[in-house]
Amino acid sequence: MTQPKVLNVGGNSKAIALPPIFDGYEHLLLDIDPTGKPDLLCDARELTSTPAAQYDAVYCSHNLEHYFRHDVPRGLAGFIHVLKPQGFAFIRVPDIQEVMRIAVERRLEPDDVLYQSASGPIQVLDVLYGWGAQIARSGVDFFAHKTGFSPALMNKTLRAAGFANVYIATGNLEVGALAFLQPPDAATRQKLGLPASG
Structure with a gap:
């Protein structure tokens, strides 16, 4: 086999x-x-x-x-x-549905920290739009989130x-x-x- x-x-x-x-x-x-x-x-x-x-x-x-x-x-x-x-x-x-539910429940702003990862703090907008630090560091627009x-x-x-x-x-x-x-x-x-x- x-x-x-x-x-x-x-x-x-x-x-x-x-x-x-x-x-x-x-x-x-x-x-x-x-x-x-x-x-x-x-x-x-x-x-x-x-x-x-x-x-x-x-x-x-x-x-x-x-x-x-x-x-x-x-x-x-x-x-x-x-x-x-x-x-x-x-x-x-x-x-995205769960991220939005948590953001509303906790009254989080888009730039508030959603959770801590091994790579550092992850903000609400990082999950919605792509990890901003990676996009900025790489200069590669592909890393942006375009679909939820x-x-x-x-x-x-x-x-x-x-x-x-x-x-x-x-x-x-x-x-x-x-x-x-x-x-x-x-x-x-x-x-x-x-x-x-x-």
């Missing part, structure tokens, strides 16, 4: 660990920045011009929000293009793109989605902690 492959979209570096669900997967990196020595140097919107059905999974952590809303379907079309029929995408984005997602909008967006089965989870100011082209089999459901049916 061949080792399954996961395409890490915009992961920046292979030194950054993937979630445990990808233990045993061959890790391939896609990025627009050559510094991290990606396996594929391109924008996710260009994936439709690469060979089809090459990957068992696509992992996209905090990258989809960097596209304008009209470009999100192009990126997702690329994910679908490179996934094998039984493949899935694991997508993580900021949970709530759990319902992520579900709707993935289904509109062509994913047949979508499972949404929230927590830690994130929306996490497992999106399948076809219904996952029992072994996959068990491995990923998904309900037995649905």
Whole structure:
């Protein structure tokens, strides 16, 4: 049996660990920045011009929000293009709905600190618009957030793109989605902690 492959979209570096669900997967990196020595140097919107059905999974952590809303379907079309029929995408984005709820509840201003991270204080506007320190330091506008997602909008967006089965989870100011082209089999459901049916 061949080792399954996961395409890490915009992961920046292979030194950054993937979630445990990808233990045993061959890790391939896609990025627009050559510094991290990606396996594929391109924008996710260009994936439709690469060979089809090459990957068992696509992992996209905090990258989809960097596209304008009209470009999100192009990126997702690329994910679908490179996934094998039984493949899935694991997508993580900021949970704008939860950020706004907390900001209102705590009466936070946009420049108030929402939480402390390993990189330093993260303000409300950093989650909404992109981490200002990174954008200023790099001078790269791509790092700005151009699209926001709530759990319902992520579900709707993935289904509109062509994913047949979508499972949404929230927590830690994130929306996490497992999106399948076809219904996952029992072994996959068990491995990923998904309900037995649905």
